[in-house]
Amino acid sequence: MNDIIIAAEGLSKSYDGKPALRSLRLEVPRGSICGFLGRNGAGKTTTLKLLLGMLRRDAGSIRLFGQPVDSEASSIAARRRLGFVSEDKELYPFMTVDQTIRFTRPFFPGWRRDLEEKYLELFQLPRKKAVPKLSKGMRTQLMLLLAMARGAELLLMDEPTGGLDPAMTEDVLQILADLAASDGTTIFFSSHQLAEVEQICDRVCIIDQGQVVVDGVLDDLKSDYRRILLVFDGTPPPGLAGLPGIDHLRQRGRTASLLAHGDVEGLVDRARELGPSSVEVRPVTLKELFLDHVRGE
Amino acid sequence: MLWYKAWLETRWRFVFMLGSVLLVWLAPQWLPSLGFRLPPGVPASRLWMAIHLGSVLLYIVAANFLAGSGVNSQTTYAATSGFHGSMLFTLSLPVSRRRLLLVRAGLGALQTGVLVAIMAVYTLFHLPGGASTFQALEYIARAIICTIAVYALSVLLACVLDEMWQFYAACSCWIAFYLLQSRFAFVSWISPLRGMSLFSYPVTAPMPWAPVAASLALAGVFLCASVLVLQRKEY
Numbered sequence: 001m002n003d004i005i006i007a008a009e010g011l012s013k014s015y016d017g018k019p020a021l022r023s024l025r026l027e028v029p030r031g032s033i034c035g036f037l038g039r040n041g042a043g044k045t046t047t048l049k050l051l052l053g054m055l056r057r058d059a060g061s062i063r064l065f066g067q068p069v070d071s072e073a074s075s076i077a078a079r080r081r082l083g084f085v086s087e088d089k090e091l092y093p094f095m096t097v098d099q100t101i102r103f104t105r106p107f108f109p110g111w112r113r114d115l116e117e118k119y120l121e122l123f124q125l126p127r128k129k130a131v132p133k134l135s136k137g138m139r140t141q142l143m144l145l146l147a148m149a150r151g152a153e154l155l156l157m158d159e160p161t162g163g164l165d166p167a168m169t170e171d172v173l174q175i176l177a178d179l180a181a182s183d184g185t186t187i188f189f190s191s192h193q194l195a196e197v198e199q200i201c202d203r204v205c206i207i208d209q210g211q212v213v214v215d216g217v218l219d220d221l222k223s224d225y226r227r228i229l230l231v232f233d234g235t236p237p238p239g240l241a242g243l244p245g246i247d248h249l250r251q252r253g254r255t256a257s258l259l260a261h262g263d264v265e266g267l268v269d270r271a272r273e274l275g276p277s278s279v280e281v282r283p284v285t286l287k288e289l290f291l292d293h294v295r296g297e
Numbered sequence: 298m299l300w301y302k303a304w305l306e307t308r309w310r311f312v313f314m315l316g317s318v319l320l321v322w323l324a325p326q327w328l329p330s331l332g333f334r335l336p337p338g339v340p341a342s343r344l345w346m347a348i349h350l351g352s353v354l355l356y357i358v359a360a361n362f363l364a365g366s367g368v369n370s371q372t373t374y375a376a377t378s379g380f381h382g383s384m385l386f387t388l389s390l391p392v393s394r395r396r397l398l399l400v401r402a403g404l405g406a407l408q409t410g411v412l413v414a415i416m417a418v419y420t421l422f423h424l425p426g427g428a429s430t431f432q433a434l435e436y437i438a439r440a441i442i443c444t445i446a447v448y449a450l451s452v453l454l455a456c457v458l459d460e461m462w463q464f465y466a467a468c469s470c471w472i473a474f475y476l477l478q479s480r481f482a483f484v485s486w487i488s489p490l491r492g493m494s495l496f497s498y499p500v501t502a503p504m505p506w507a508p509v510a511a512s513l514a515l516a517g518v519f520l521c522a523s524v525l526v527l528q529r530k531e532y
Contacts, residue, residue: 049532054532076392079391086389088385091386092306092383093381093383095305102298102301105298
């Protein structure tokens with residue numbers, strides 16, 4: 001059994017000569033919940049579409065469930081084992097809830113009627129209601145049901161909680177966490193809601209301008225990265241930027257804020273040599289990590 | 298289950314077209330009640346000719362109205378611009394694009410064929426002078442085959458354009474084809490549009506093999522091109 005469910009290497013994609021993904025590298029282990037973060041246009045949806053075979057890559061390779069995805073046949077085999085929730089949550093306008101479920105069910109031999117019933121009840125989805133008459137929240141719920149009841153080993157989700165109220169968002173996050181814990185389902189989802197990601201993800205992948213800038217286990221990232229705040233009597237010395245091991249440096253007035261990981265203690269020792277009046281080292285939040293990397297602050 | 302989706306997608310369109318066919322069928326009954334009467338001295342066969350021409354137009358409209366690629370979802374009646382988001386759900390299913398296309402195109406072709414057959418039966422039933430069973434079957438077969446060429450072009454256009462533009466583009470193509478056939482004898486000789494009509498090839502004449510063969514060839518080419526386009530298209 002392969003322990004890496006999603007493996008992408010050197011993945012590149014351009015639209016009309018404009019690069020959307022630039023040699024992207026991605027690894028998502030089995031059973032993990034991986035949050036895929038990035039600004040609008042960073043390449044998140046493009047990555048998901050490449051994984052699903054909706055787009056053709058310019059370069060690179062994709063392996064899903066340990067198998068290379070390099071043809072339509074291999075893509076179909078992979079899609080049989082995964083569920084997908086798209087960003088706009090649109091389903092067939094000419095079907096009812098029940099017809100949509102009846103249509104989807106036969107494509108997936110592992111379809112679980114117990115989960116279908118459970119989520120229909122939990123989400124209070126009326127079977128006979130036409131899809132266009134569902135609210136956006138209900139369409140999201142129906143899409144989640146279709147993705148989760150198929151007994152998928154991998155769920156690919158583009159903003160899965162979009163359109164849900166806070167209470168339902170909480171329920172859905174709990175369901176996703178339970179799926180990963182009880183069935184070993186791997187979940188890879190893009191989101192702008194950092195709090196959601198922090199709540200249920202054990203891994204985080206931050207993408208910016210088509211490249212992965214941070215990738216790892218969330219707890220490791222939080223313990224690895226540190227914010228170092230240096231206050232100087234005057235303007236921070238120019239040598240600060242040359243210190244090794246700094247991920248990002250931000251200067252405002254007499255204060256310099258460094259984001260660093262790895263040998264933070266060594267970095268602090270070298271920073272002290274520059275004569276700051278005070279040095280403060282503190283842990284970082286996911287939001288800080290995200291903003292520092294995508295905004296380069 | 299793709300047939301199930303295709304049926305739910307097209308059933309009201311099919312019913313709508315069936316209603317249109319019935320409207321034409323019953324034209325001799327409802328036209329006089331609206332005050333439309335043939336002027337004195339004009340033979341009754343003129344009304345039949347008008348209905349027949351209308352039915353040929355109906356073949357083309359039905360073919361365009363019922364065609365789809367199986368990827369972009371269609372609304373119940375109206376041709377809409379843009380692509381519906383459910384397309385991504387369809388593409389995430391473990392099904393090849395070729396199968397998506399062939400099932401959807403197959404069902405649409407069947408519906409189109411049924412409508413054409415119904416119209417053709419009516420046309421023949423009211424044909425001045427009548428037709429033998431063999432002649433009737435011959436005409437129904439060639440009307441269906443020639444309409445399928447029109448249908449297959451619409452399927453190809455549905456693979457590259459949204460529904461609104463597909464409809465306009467298909468109509469434009471056949472208007473252009475009609476103009477070409479009136480200028481060039483060869484185009485006219487093989488024209489599917491002429492193959493659909495009883496005027497160009499009187500029912501008593503031998504089977505017009507050229508438009509039938511050309512229609513079959515065009516339908517095949519359009520369908521193969523549709524599969525290739527869909528397989529290469531990015532969404």
